[in-house]
Amino acid sequence: MNGIFAIEKPSGVTSNSFLQQLKNALMKSTIFQKDIQKAVMDRSQQYAKETGKKPSKRKLRKVSQIKMGHGGTLDPLASGVMVIGIGSGTKKLSEYLGNCTKIYETEALFGVATTSGDSEGDIITETSVKHLTWDDLKTVEAKFVGHLKQTPPIYAALKLNGKPLYEYAREGIPLPKAIEPRQIQIYSLQLFSDSLTRDHSYPILKLQDVEEREVLKKLNANLMEDKLYFSQEYCEKHGLKSEEVEVGNWIPLTDEERASIYSSKNDSYRAPLLHFKTSVSSGTYIRSLISDIGKSMKSSCYMVKLIRCQQQEWALDKNNVFTLDDFEHNDEEIWSKVLEKVLEEGSKVNIEEEFIRAKAEAKAEAKAEAEAAAKVAAEVNVETTEATAATTVEPVTVQSTAEETPTGKRSRDDEKM
Structure with a gap:
């Protein structure tokens, strides 16, 4: 089998780990085993023809597995659509890595910023949320839609001075310079009406102690200097000369809010929710978009849920x-x-309907096979019965030459008389 299909990745697993799970599931099937055996045989013959030797298992390792790849990594925290290329379909994955539109639904919490931009990172700042209003939040739909610059999060695979950003964070090394922003495009951004609600199940991240706070301040101080940009379209419409926005006016966490969050008797504190759906270009980091929305609200924000x-x-x-x-x-x-069917016809196939149809066909085939087997068995039974009846011999009554007497049989002398 060769082509492109899509599968839903669950939250809590890396893209590569999930791809391996999928490989393992498919390699157990007889369909792919036949393809693998053919590939191994072809490769063995080719190697023997070229070298005159029998290939080792190491030489055949590449063709003894299903060739499979994905069209774009999803964070471990994220779930949703992963495009999969199988066989020769892997050559088409480049179409999903470049100029590709993606739609995400995400949820985040105001009041905290983290190194990774999500709930798996370390806290780098805490800010107030008392001033947040729906009217102010609603303005982000226009501020971030269009062409704009975005700064990737530190927990990204991008490299700085030849070293991946996430390695600086993991090793506790300050960044040698600020992360360069990149150009992206956001086609739409729609806030859900439950944004700013505190009626949800997500607990807020908390700093464990004062020492942790000081270490994080020193390590991630440069992250606080990230620049914020609004879209070109928004700036042009409102006569703004620069797309860059000042973010130095964050409102710090108040003593009252801190007491509410860190009270040992109050683990039920819930921060205001940010919930939106957005359509974006390739290269867009939703974690960074969430962080930028937090900054634009004079607060901070980190992601707790993401669905592609x-x-x-x-x-x-x-x-x-x-x-x-x-x-x-x-x-x-x-x-x-x-x-x-999906590999042949593509995304137009309704998988749910096809499973219903395939199961119905399998059930009908099983029923037909059972009826055919029963019919054959019945015919065999009839033929057996008829054959048995034809070969049955009626018992023959043999007349005895001796006449019965009251005492039994007559003697030969009696017969002569």
């Missing part, structure tokens, strides 16, 4: 995205038909 709802033509609401359960909890004859 769509990547190009593959979308969760179009029912054209598989789940791992589809392959692990269905018979191979069922999922193989659906996968083959």
Whole structure:
């Protein structure tokens, strides 16, 4: 099988780990085993022809597995659409790595900023949330839609002086210089009405002690100097000369808010929620967008949930995205038909409908096979019965030459008389 399909990655696993889980699920099937065996045989013959030797297992390792890749990494915290290339379909993955539109739904909390921009990072600042209002928040829909610059988070694979950004953070080394912003495009941004609510299940991140606070201040001080940008379109519309916005007017956490957050008797504190859906270009960091929204509100913000709802033509609401359960909890004859159809026809296939159809067909085939077997068995039974009846011999009554007497049989002398 060769081509492109999409699968829903769950939260809590890296993209590469999930890809390996998918590989393991597919490699167990007879379909892919046949493809692998053919590839191994072809490679063995080619190697023997070129070298006159039998290839080692190491030489065959590459072709003894399913060739598979993905069209864009999702954070471990994130869930949603992952585009998968299989076989020769891996050559098409470049279409999803470059100029590609993606749609995300995300939730975040105001009041804290972290090194990674999400709930898995270390706290670098705490800010007030008392001043936040819906009217002010609503303005971000215009401020960030369009062409704008964005600074990637420190926990990114981008390199600075030849070293990945995340290695500076993990090793506790301050950045040699500020992270350069990149040009991105946000096509739409829609706030949900539950934004700023405190009625949710996410606890706020808290600093564990004063020492931790001081260490983080020194390590991540340069992160506080990240620049904030509004879109070109917004700046032009409002006559702003520069897209760069001053962010030095953050409102610090008040003593009252700190007491509410850190009270040992009050673990139920909930920070205001940020909840929105956005359509963006490739290269956009949703964690950075969330952080920038926090800065624009004179506060801070970090991500607690992220769903990639769509990547190009593959979308969760179009029912054209598989789940791992589809392959692990269905018979191979069922999922193989659906996968083959998707690889041939692409994203227009409704996977949910195809599974229903494939299961119905399998059930009908099983019923037909059972009826055919029963019919054959019945015919065999009839033929056996008829054959048995034809070969049965009626018992023959033999007349005895001796006449019965009251005492039994007559003697030969009696017969002569």
